[in-house]
Amino acid sequence: MIRVLQIIDTLQAGGAERLAVNYANELRNHDVVSSLCATRLEGPLLSSLDKEVGYIFLNRKSTFDIGAVLKLRTYVLKNNIDIIHAHATSFFIATILKIVTPSLKIVWHDHYGNSEFLDKRPFKVLKFCSLFFAQIFSVNIVLEHWAKKKLWCKNVSYVKNFPVLNKTEHDLTTLKGESGKRILCLANLREQKNHLQLLEAFKFVIKDHPNWTLHCVGKDFKDKYSSSFFKKVNDLGLEDHVFFYDTKSDIFNILKQSTIGILVSKSEGLPLALLEYGFAELPVICTNVGNCKELISDKSYGILLNNDKSYDVAEAIIRLIEDESYRIESAKKFSKKVSEDYSKHAILKHVVATYNSIK
16 A cells, blocks of 8 residues: 655644645545644644544754654654655655655645736745656646746646535534524635625625624734734724634534635635535635636636625625525535535545556
């Protein structure tokens, strides 16, 4: 059996992090001996890791933390790891490991979220490291084309994200507001996710629909953007209509309490949150960024916005609020598409075949 180690910098609840944990858990069902390494920081996703999956935490303190590299190398040799599947920025420590352990193969998974702004992406270090990659997986077609053009790895392919939502029996979140009238935005508090524009839009929504509430779930980085978010909530008088929950591990439970799923991001790859909305059969609203159009290919699957103007976002929300039959039908069709086209079994079968081809 092939032995694969997923590497991710943290186990905070971001899209790349959730996907790394999903890979580590699900590959066990595809004749893979699976392990996961968190390099810099643990987090709530650690509780989602199956007990049968091997695990190591490096507590890496700096870019060139030799102790962390040696600790990882010891683990790799002891467990006879064949392939390192490095997610996002963890490619650097994977490359150092490859240099000191030449027999290893590296697969790099590009989750870059700002795919609308690739011309501003710094990639000199990444380009050098790509010399050591056996394979690159890109989360959307734009990133696939970019990697083929800019990097030195010959093998590049687009691999779809897939949702996995496990039911939890502990730390269950109870959403505020009225049941059947909750809008969910599942996104960390980052500028790219465009929460401020969503707040502006929601101010319009509650004028005619005051019983509806907005629920924002994602990591609060306690930074300037975070401050601007909470200030905006107060400035717009939305304290009784907008609720923030920070990082949560019971995503399935939260989705089941929600009525509409929304993302108004400025940029995306292929957002895992959008797939999770589909998995939970929520009607969706999303901006036309990254590969979102692949999911919401026409209005029968949901509402795809060509801009993030607050009035247009508000109009889309109000349409879903007022048209219950469209809400139900589009949610069913979208859920069916996610189930059929983003099946974890089909995607992982392709990934394992790639592993075996480079082993």
